Structure formats: structure tokens, C-alpha cells
Amino acid sequence: MTALTRLESPPAHERAILTAGSIKPIYEQLLLSNDIEHQRALGKTFLEAQLAHAKDLPEDMPHDLSALPTFVEHHCAEVARQYADYLQQRKDGGPRQFFTNKAHALFFLQAVAPTKLVDGAWLYGLLRHWHDPRFEGLICTYLQELGDGNPAQNHVVIYRKLLAEHGLLDNAFIPDQRYLQGAVQLALGYCSDDFLPEVIGYNLGYEQLPLHLLISAYELSELGIDPYYFTLHVTIDNASTGHAQKAVQSVLQLLPVEADREDFLRRVALGYRLNDLGQGSRAIIESFDLYGELLNMLERKRPFGQHMHSDYCRFEGKTVNQWLSTPEQLPGFLIAMENKGWIKRHQDPQASRFWQLIDGDGAAMFGVFSPYEKQLLHDWIAGDWRPARAPAAVRRGSSAATEQPVPVNDPDVQSLHATLKGLAADEQMQVLIPWLSAHRHAHPAGLMATRRFIELKSGFR
Structure with missing residues (x-):
């Protein structure tokens, strides 16, 4: 019996967190606590609950181990085919399939941040097996997620810089459920002794190249957003020499010789299905509502701005402070600014007086809105309007990977x-x-x- 299996159940307040279904506190405790025993106990209870949910999900992983390499190769080939179809559609003049505008893309980047900022965490607990050659592929995968110690290639450093560049570091308003996959990864990392087959299975599923990664990278670049985090994963997750291939090898190398193989593989398959819990990337992308996000953002700003404006400027008989006094008035306030000509929908935002107040060094409201908040306003005002020239595509060069x-x-x-x-x-x-x-x-x-x-x-x- 390992030290992990001897641990007592989490304290009552931790069980209450699990019962209440509040995932963000679990995520934060697993990430930030300095008490390893606490993290293992909490992670174990959390994983047991998530594995119970995963049992109800469809099983895609083949039961026959000899079919596993072919299964991964076919998946990679199918993704390549679908991506080729996507590129042809775009070449033929088709629209972007993921991101309707830049604000949509930034919304996605922030929504998946809880997972991206713990990239690779499910493998952390395997580091203590560094003497054992059977773990070589998994440990190598983890170290590459860490950029081998080079900040220019450390996945978390790269993503954090991307968030900072676009004013997306504030995570206070990310819905609780979007912490689920990050919490699963952290829990697996701290409980790998008890859940080794599940770690192996999760790794096998996570390291398969998904189509959304390729399309996201293409469209982010198109919108002038650095796609390097995503293109980096396209190269290292390949089925030939990359993480996907190492994941297959690890299943075969860590399979028991005499112990219950059938039970081991059942648990590997269950760990594989953990990847399908929660809201996936496509569902997050499809959930974006520009007007709804704009109103949510203005409501967050409203308590700070409702007493900050002078009374000389009125819209339909009300001062700005009066318009901002209750959240129910925000939609009417936007309409009132349209009616007065301060906002000109479906035109270049530069033609709107309200935009001129918030954009530019000399703007009266300079600094009031973060880059993401400004992008929401910009794209809502622009509506159907498109600039004569599209934003320059961003392609990160090899110089970005220079060791720092x-x-x-x-x-x-x-x-x-x-x-x-x-x-x-x-x-x-x-x-x-x-x-x-x-x-x-x-x-x-x-x-x-x-x-x-x-x-x-x-x-x-």
C-alpha cells in the first residue's frame, strides 16, 4: 500500500466544495497549496468523482493493443484530411469557421486559460521515476511542455505572455466549469501513484492532434494574434516522433507483465475518456455572444463609472451617471448613444465619437478599458463593416525560440x-x-x- 492510499478523506470543508460542484476553488488549491498531503487527498477525491462521470462517456480507444499505433495514425491522417478541406474552403473564399472577429478569438483565449496555464500538469507526478526507462517518453513529454527550461519554449510562459499582451490576465469572470480540465490535470499530477493507468490513458488522449488546434492557429494568425502557442503544439504532438507517438509507446512499456492486464487497460481507457469531460474548445467557441459579452463587460465597469461623469452631457434627458445607475439601463444607454450619433454601428469605429473618447493616447477615457474590453466595443460598433485591408497575419519566426x-x-x-x-x-x-x-x-x-x-x-x- 502506498502513502497515497493510506491518506484520510479530505476535511469536511473540502468535501463540501466537491458536493457543491465549485471547481475553481479545487483548481486553486491543487495549484497553489504548499501542502502536498492536502493536494493529494483533495486530488484523489476529485478524481474519483470525475472518473465516475467518465464511465458514462463513449469509449473510442481500441481494446486491442496491437491496433493502438494504427488507431493513432488514422486519427492523425483524418485530422490532416479535414484540415486540407478547411484550407481549400478558405482558398475558395469561405469565411472563418471559428472566430467571427478578434474579440471572439480573445474570448476563446481567456476561456481556455485555466487549462493552458497548467499545460502538462498531469505528468508531474511521474518525475520521481526518472531512473526508470519505462517512463522516459512520459517524462520527456513533460519536460518539453516546460520548454526544457527555456522560457521562450515553456508553454505556460508563452501562454501567459499571450494573455498579458491582450489584457486577458483577469480570470475573475471565467465560469466555474472552465476550470474542470485544468483541475483534472493537476489532480492526476499529484495522484499518479494511485492513478497511474489513468494518467497514461489521459496522456494518450490529450496528445492526439485535434483539428481545432490547426484551425485556431490559422485564424488567430489571420486576426493578427500570435499563434505560436498553438503552432508549437501542432509540431510536438505529431504521431511520428512527437508526443502522440511517445504516448502510445508508454502504454506498451508500462503494461504489467503478470498483474491484471485487463484491469490496467480498462483504467487506461477510463483515463482516456477524462479528456471528454467539461466544455471542449469547439463548444466554448460556439458559446460566444458578442452583444452579451459587451453587456457583461459594461456591467462590471458600471459600479466604478456611475458617479464619475459630469452632468452636462445628457442622452434622451438622462445624464451618464443616471444611465449607469442600474444594470437594466445599459442596453437602453447604448441605443441612446446610437440615436444621438455617438455610436455609428456597422461603420469604421473611428467615425464614432464614443470610440474617439476611449482610443488613443489623448483620449478623454484613455486607460479606462483593457485591450480586450476595447476589442469588444470595437467589434460591436464595427458590426458588418470590414476594413479595406485585413489585419496582417502574424507568423512567429524561428528567432522567437532562441534560448533566453x-x-x-x-x-x-x-x-x-x-x-x-x-x-x-x-x-x-x-x-x-x-x-x-x-x-x-x-x-x-x-x-x-x-x-x-x-x-x-x-x-x-
């Missing part, structure tokens, strides 16, 4: 160096592994720890 140095003057880096000094290699590994967790690996000391982990691991070959 880790700052040596960072206090955590200095502290870690001091801790490692004089320790034997095995002892260093025990110190380094916590720094490769989902919460730490994107920080300077985590990046340094990743490099040192790889260096020591290579030295033992």
Missing part, C-alpha cells in the same frame, strides 16, 4: 543554488522536483531547476 537566459539575480534562483550546493545528484533531484510543479516551473527558479534536472538525468544514462 534565466536571471541569476532572482532571489529564488540564488536560494535554490545555495540549497543544491554540496548535495549528491540524487539529493539534488529531490530538491529540484518540487520546482517543476505546475505552479513553479514557469518562474525563474523553476526554469533553472528544469535545466538542472535534465542535466543530472542525462548524466545517469
Whole structure:
């Protein structure tokens, strides 16, 4: 019996969180807590509940292990075929299939952030098996998710920069259910001793190249948004030499020799189905409602702005402060600004006086709206209007992947160096592994720890 199976059930308040169905607090505790026993107990209870849900989902993974490589290859070939069809449709003049405008794309990037910001976390618990060659493919996959310690290729660093560039770091309004997949990944990472087959199965499912990744990258680039995070996954998740191929190998290498193979494979298949829980990328994309998002954003701003405007400007007899006094009046306020000509729908937003108030260094309301909030306003005003020239497509060049140095003057880096000094290699590994967790690996000391982990691991070959 492992230490994990001896753990007591989570405290009453944690069970209440699970019962209430509030996933964000679970996600945050799994990500941010410094109490490993707490994380394992909470993760175990959470995973048991999610696996019970997964049992009701359709099973796609083949039962015959010999068919697994072919299954993955056929999936990759089918995605390639569907993407070729998509490209032909676009070449023939067809519209974007995912993102109606830039605000739609930014909405998607923020909505999937809870998952993207813990990328690879389901494999974290396997690092302690670094001596065992059977785990080589899975550990290699995890280290590549961490960019091998290079911030320019660390997936979390890349995505965090993408969010920051577009004013999307505020996660206070992301619906609770969108934390589900991130919480599953974190829980698997902390409970891999109890759920090794499920980790292997989840990895097999997650590392298959999805069509939405290819289309997202294409359309993000078209809208002037850096697609590098997505194009990076297109290359490393391939079925020939990438993570998808390593995932297949790991199933075969970690299959028990004499223990109950049938039960092991049943659990692998169940872990595979965990990928289908929650709202997927396509469903999130299809849920976007520009006008609804605009009203939600204005309602969040309303309490701060309802006393900040002078009374000299009136719309249909009401001051701005009066219009902002209750959320029910926001739709009428937008109509009133249209009626007065301050907003000119379906035209270049630059022609609208309201847009001129919020855009530009000298604008009276400069800085009031974040880049994403401005994009919502811009795209709602523009409506059916299209600029004469489309935004320049963004293609991230090879220079972006140049290795970047880790700052040596960072206090955590200095502290870690001091801790490692004089320790034997095995002892260093025990110190380094916590720094490769989902919460730490994107920080300077985590990046340094990743490099040192790889260096020591290579030295033992």
C-alpha cells in the first residue's frame, strides 16, 4: 500500500466544495497549496468523482493493443484530411469557421486559460521515476511542455505572455466549469501513484492532434494574434516522433507483465475518456455572444463609472451617471448613444465619437478599458463593416525560440543554488522536483531547476 492510499478523506470543508460542484476553488488549491498531503487527498477525491462521470462517456480507444499505433495514425491522417478541406474552403473564399472577429478569438483565449496555464500538469507526478526507462517518453513529454527550461519554449510562459499582451490576465469572470480540465490535470499530477493507468490513458488522449488546434492557429494568425502557442503544439504532438507517438509507446512499456492486464487497460481507457469531460474548445467557441459579452463587460465597469461623469452631457434627458445607475439601463444607454450619433454601428469605429473618447493616447477615457474590453466595443460598433485591408497575419519566426537566459539575480534562483550546493545528484533531484510543479516551473527558479534536472538525468544514462 502506498502513502497515497493510506491518506484520510479530505476535511469536511473540502468535501463540501466537491458536493457543491465549485471547481475553481479545487483548481486553486491543487495549484497553489504548499501542502502536498492536502493536494493529494483533495486530488484523489476529485478524481474519483470525475472518473465516475467518465464511465458514462463513449469509449473510442481500441481494446486491442496491437491496433493502438494504427488507431493513432488514422486519427492523425483524418485530422490532416479535414484540415486540407478547411484550407481549400478558405482558398475558395469561405469565411472563418471559428472566430467571427478578434474579440471572439480573445474570448476563446481567456476561456481556455485555466487549462493552458497548467499545460502538462498531469505528468508531474511521474518525475520521481526518472531512473526508470519505462517512463522516459512520459517524462520527456513533460519536460518539453516546460520548454526544457527555456522560457521562450515553456508553454505556460508563452501562454501567459499571450494573455498579458491582450489584457486577458483577469480570470475573475471565467465560469466555474472552465476550470474542470485544468483541475483534472493537476489532480492526476499529484495522484499518479494511485492513478497511474489513468494518467497514461489521459496522456494518450490529450496528445492526439485535434483539428481545432490547426484551425485556431490559422485564424488567430489571420486576426493578427500570435499563434505560436498553438503552432508549437501542432509540431510536438505529431504521431511520428512527437508526443502522440511517445504516448502510445508508454502504454506498451508500462503494461504489467503478470498483474491484471485487463484491469490496467480498462483504467487506461477510463483515463482516456477524462479528456471528454467539461466544455471542449469547439463548444466554448460556439458559446460566444458578442452583444452579451459587451453587456457583461459594461456591467462590471458600471459600479466604478456611475458617479464619475459630469452632468452636462445628457442622452434622451438622462445624464451618464443616471444611465449607469442600474444594470437594466445599459442596453437602453447604448441605443441612446446610437440615436444621438455617438455610436455609428456597422461603420469604421473611428467615425464614432464614443470610440474617439476611449482610443488613443489623448483620449478623454484613455486607460479606462483593457485591450480586450476595447476589442469588444470595437467589434460591436464595427458590426458588418470590414476594413479595406485585413489585419496582417502574424507568423512567429524561428528567432522567437532562441534560448533566453534565466536571471541569476532572482532571489529564488540564488536560494535554490545555495540549497543544491554540496548535495549528491540524487539529493539534488529531490530538491529540484518540487520546482517543476505546475505552479513553479514557469518562474525563474523553476526554469533553472528544469535545466538542472535534465542535466543530472542525462548524466545517469
